[in-house]
Amino acid sequence: MNDVHNEKGTNKNLSLFFKSSFIVSAVIIVISLILLYFTFTFDIVPPILNRGIQPATFPKALLILIIALTLLTYFISLKNPWKNEKKLPNSFYITLLSFFVFITVSKFLDFFLGIALLSIIVSYFWGERRVAYLIMVSIIFPLIVFVFFETILGLRFPPGIITNLYYG
Amino acid sequence: MENLGLIFAPLFSYKLLIVLFFGTIFGLILGVLPGLGPTTGGALILPFTMTLDPLSAIVLLTAIYCAGTYGGAITAILINTPGTPAAAATCLDGYPLAQKGEAGRALGMATVSSVIGGIASVIVLIFFAPLLANLAYEFGQPEYFALAIFGLTMLASIGEGSPIKNLIAGAFGILISTVGKDFMTSIDRFTFGINELTEGIGFIPVVVGLFAISEMLTQSTLINQIFNRVALKAVKLPSIDDYKKTWKTIIRSSGIGSFIGVLPAEGGTVASLIGYAEAKRWSKKPDDFGKGSIEGIAGAEAANNAATGGAMVPTLALGIPGSATTAVILTGLIIHGVRPGPDLFREQPEFLYGIFGSMLIANILFFILGFFGAKIFARITLVPNKLLWPMIFAVSVCGTYSLSQSIIDVWIMLLFGVIGFFMRRYGFSVVPVIIGLILGELVEGTLRQSLVIFDGNWFMFLRRPIALTFFVLSIVALSFPLIKKKKN
Numbered sequence: 001m002n003d004v005h006n007e008k009g010t011n012k013n014l015s016l017f018f019k020s021s022f023i024v025s026a027v028i029i030v031i032s033l034i035l036l037y038f039t040f041t042f043d044i045v046p047p048i049l050n051r052g053i054q055p056a057t058f059p060k061a062l063l064i065l066i067i068a069l070t071l072l073t074y075f076i077s078l079k080n081p082w083k084n085e086k087k088l089p090n091s092f093y094i095t096l097l098s099f100f101v102f103i104t105v106s107k108f109l110d111f112f113l114g115i116a117l118l119s120i121i122v123s124y125f126w127g128e129r130r131v132a133y134l135i136m137v138s139i140i141f142p143l144i145v146f147v148f149f150e151t152i153l154g155l156r157f158p159p160g161i162i163t164n165l166y167y168g
Numbered sequence: 169m170e171n172l173g174l175i176f177a178p179l180f181s182y183k184l185l186i187v188l189f190f191g192t193i194f195g196l197i198l199g200v201l202p203g204l205g206p207t208t209g210g211a212l213i214l215p216f217t218m219t220l221d222p223l224s225a226i227v228l229l230t231a232i233y234c235a236g237t238y239g240g241a242i243t244a245i246l247i248n249t250p251g252t253p254a255a256a257a258t259c260l261d262g263y264p265l266a267q268k269g270e271a272g273r274a275l276g277m278a279t280v281s282s283v284i285g286g287i288a289s290v291i292v293l294i295f296f297a298p299l300l301a302n303l304a305y306e307f308g309q310p311e312y313f314a315l316a317i318f319g320l321t322m323l324a325s326i327g328e329g330s331p332i333k334n335l336i337a338g339a340f341g342i343l344i345s346t347v348g349k350d351f352m353t354s355i356d357r358f359t360f361g362i363n364e365l366t367e368g369i370g371f372i373p374v375v376v377g378l379f380a381i382s383e384m385l386t387q388s389t390l391i392n393q394i395f396n397r398v399a400l401k402a403v404k405l406p407s408i409d410d411y412k413k414t415w416k417t418i419i420r421s422s423g424i425g426s427f428i429g430v431l432p433a434e435g436g437t438v439a440s441l442i443g444y445a446e447a448k449r450w451s452k453k454p455d456d457f458g459k460g461s462i463e464g465i466a467g468a469e470a471a472n473n474a475a476t477g478g479a480m481v482p483t484l485a486l487g488i489p490g491s492a493t494t495a496v497i498l499t500g501l502i503i504h505g506v507r508p509g510p511d512l513f514r515e516q517p518e519f520l521y522g523i524f525g526s527m528l529i530a531n532i533l534f535f536i537l538g539f540f541g542a543k544i545f546a547r548i549t550l551v552p553n554k555l556l557w558p559m560i561f562a563v564s565v566c567g568t569y570s571l572s573q574s575i576i577d578v579w580i581m582l583l584f585g586v587i588g589f590f591m592r593r594y595g596f597s598v599v600p601v602i603i604g605l606i607l608g609e610l611v612e613g614t615l616r617q618s619l620v621i622f623d624g625n626w627f628m629f630l631r632r633p634i635a636l637t638f639f640v641l642s643i644v645a646l647s648f649p650l651i652k653k654k655k656n
Contacts, residue, residue, distance in 0.1 A: 020594060024590075024594045028336070035343075035358065038358060038360075039357075042355060042356070042357055043355045043356075045353045045355065053615075053616055053619060055350040055352070055353050055355045055357060056357070058346060058612045058615070058616075059343060059346045059357060059358070062339050062342055062343045062346070063343070065339050066336055066339045066340065066343070069332050069335055069336045069339070070336060072332055073330070073332050073333060073336070076330075076332070082594065082595065083595075085593055085594070086389075088389060089388075089389055089391075091388045091389065091391050092385060092388045092389050094388075095384065095385055095388035096385065096586070099582050099585075099586075102565075102582075103579060103582065106575065106578070107575070111569075111575075115561070115562050115565055115566075118558070118561060119558035119559075119561065119562060120558075122384075122388075122554075122557060122558045122561070123554050123555060123558050126388065126391045126553060126554035126557075127391060127552075127554050128552070128554040128555065133555060136555070137555050137558045137559055138558070141558075141559050141562060142562045145562045145563055145566050146566065149215075149566045149570055152216075152219060153215065153216070153218065153219065153570055155566075155569070155570045155573065156573065157569070158575055
């Protein structure tokens, strides 16, 4: 990161709020501050039970350290700007969206169905158009994994519309 | 030393030999596939190890570690994409040599130097780990705290990313370890009323998320990428002339790799970069480097495989991971009820020497399989990402769910996948998060227990010579990147 100063592709000319170093540093600091606030809500141990330091002290120290180091990184980036990252393609957002589809379907319908749906979405939008291959990655392979975990490891998957059929 | 004979025990156990064989094959496959590698593979295989006894489980993981580290070279040489980060330096000369029509020679040199580096490092492990474990008998809580701090400060100097970003990532890893019930007072921290979080955030969801899922997101941005594959006829053993050119490099890099591996938090990636740089510095033909130098391949590959045994030294003797993959192995030890440290050397020598012997056999096995099967393993890279990654997702989800049978773990895995993707995008290495997570409980626990011993007096740390030494080493580790920068 330090070697990109004045190189083509650095985001030195962007306005402050669009620089990735500013956005990333701001996100880290805001999240750290929120977490720091939560550390003040932790229970306090009475002195007689308190061994060494309070339970909140260590996370507080870590969060302050993260904030300080992030500020330092940001100020260094003013001299040595970070590389300007390429815009993310649609395939990234679709993959990210498929995670939400998986979470929703596995929570409300069926765990196995969630995996199958994610697999078919990812495979299709990454360029696979052959139906046989789509069936293989979305149904046959997850089924093999499911049966393997269920029989070899004795794992019981969460109930759902398809899983219940398997368990009877 | 009286336990040395136990090294050969795995040779007489058909069960361990089968585990070793499959571990080596699996490690080679993982090493060959860009974006996977022994760390992710080890994390994915951990749930399956629950069906094995502790020794077989750790033997499987170490075989994956050894073979996976070597496997990265196959892809580095044939498609100019390192199968593992540790093979990045191998690309520099491996691919140019392959382009000249000498892919077989390049792979042959990579295979031989990897095996020599790997075996040399196991010898270091066999002799050095018991010594370090003996030293650890002198350690109390303050010394372990100082040692863990030293391990964390070493994150500043690991090869990837800026030192400050590595420290932020390490602190983030420690912060994750504070989630759940405080182990001394049972007070909830960062649980946000979610019952499942009171037990803390598991290691496996974080590792699988940071490595496998974030890599899946990275691959989603590269779906139009085309690899230029170099044809491979057969792997060729190095000629006498090649040996004459490289033997010094191989010995030097084996030493460098073993030493770097022993340092907490450092691993094969740093070792291979330093091994490569030193090979160039000592070479009679430094101008050939980057254009297909056989010494370059030998320097990088001997060093990264030598780091495997070295990294196992602090892992087994002190319970401090020497690399990201040994952090997974450490987790494997813990979930199988084995507590690494000096007591392990005294109470279960057959277990430890079984691991040492298995690592030696794994090195010989990947030599045979790599030599005769590199062409087949190289074909694995032909599996398109559009089929491979949905399958890896299915295994990741089921593997993560299986450990605690908790759907929250799966969601945590996905969350860390997204975090890991953005971390890597903006130049933060994910390895320090893993090391921080592993060391977090040790750092906080030993700090608090030390303060109880010291009656809250922080200055008492400075009255403990071993602890003071580690603190001084920590300062050196922190200032090393600055010195390096100034020197450059």
